[in-house]
Amino acid sequence: MGSLLIRGISLGILPHMSTDYTCCICGKKHSPSSEPESACVPSNVRHYAQEHFALWRCGECGSIHARDKVDLERYYRHYPFFTQILDAPLRWGYRRLVRRLRRAGLHRDHRTLDYGCGSGLLVRYMKEKGYNVTGYDPYSSDHGDPAAINKQYDWVIAQDVLEHAEDPLEILDILGALTRPGGIV
Template sequence: MIGDNSHLSLLSQTNVASLDSTKSIQKRLQCSICDYCVDEKDNSAFATFFCNVRAFREEKFQVWRCPKCQTIHCLDVVDLSHYYAKYPFTQAVITWPLKILYKNLHQQLAKHGFSQHHSFLDYGCGTGLFVNYLQQRNFVRAYGYDPYASKENFGDATVLEKAPFDYILLQDVIEHVENPSVLLAELNSLLAPGGYILIGTPNAANLDLSQPHISDFYNAVHVPYHLHIYTRNVVEFLGKNQGWEFVDFFDRAFHDTPWFGLNTRAWNQYQRLLDGTINVVFQPLQLKTALLSHKFLFYAIFGYWLSLHTEMSIMFRKS
């Protein structure tokens, strides 16, 4: 989760918006990567998705894909603080399945040398669950920061003064900000020479905007929270613009694993059994409902191998 507070002026910089004088609503009509401008009157350029957060389930938003760089943009500029006020991710707690998933995330970092003596920053850490996971495993120099959090809960920007960090995690953050280059430049200033940064984000190349009713796609599009969704090529381009060296690519999210039920397609199917919102993931598991569903059991077993690869992670190294 990413936010405003002292860093909002940086994170909200945009070549986005043109103002609709009749509705007084700002719209993202210009691609933030390649400056392509979409024709607002061309209805065929837009797809409509509903919000997958229960409190805003009845609200719909339009998105469009840049034909030049394939970046997906959420058309309407909204007051995100209103939508984050009822964000279900704040209800997340450490559970045994989450520990398995975090072990997978830890291994992605450890593959490139991450160990207990390194300093680590989870930027946009939400409630800091992964930081807590690491700290419980004696990673004493693991820190988290989220501008949307209160100062008592990872919102204290003074933690950034502990820079430079050997490793930085940017998990499900870059798609939440208006200007990714501004954010990455800030992180570059926090990253130690020779340090690594892991960026996890949806993969625009594998999102089918013609199927907005399918949770495999509407979860990743995640309107209106995801402002811009990028392809692998674009994220690599953004990283190289910071002078970073591409190191590794993971073609799925850390929470897409071979473990029974712990894969993206199984969770998406479980959502469809209930009300279709992501809120169900953060509520007590309705085990009977899940186990009585043949489709859920199918994806619980085979979902990892049938992945649609709607998410990705890219590792960079600072020279």
């Protein structure tokens, strides 16, 4: 068995997995005797730079999962995106994103939700450009209002959300329920 490759970096192999793991994407069961690829990666949050996450890759569908449950609330207290500012490089990136969304059919009058919006910088940028956009993030004090997820939207944007979810299919179901018939996730 080779080491797990993430973003072009070989990270080595974790100690033997001692329990069964089931892929929440395809349902494939992995037992210690059919151990999937695994690796240990450092936290990308500076405050927790000394901590590492054990990951494993499903041998059936290739999706990557955390071996252990992660307390996201703990990490989000020091998450850099909550203190980020809407500077020129970020505006440039958002301009490119909005251009792609417009090519896919987004209009300013569409009701749009940015699910998992963090500090809401994309929401702010889009509002500045005249879009009808709402932000929701359960870990944000500024954008955690549950009223935002009691509506349906023409567009639901979810950047960098699925990889944080213990069950990505559940998140996709939530996003689908937030999208009106004929809307786009």
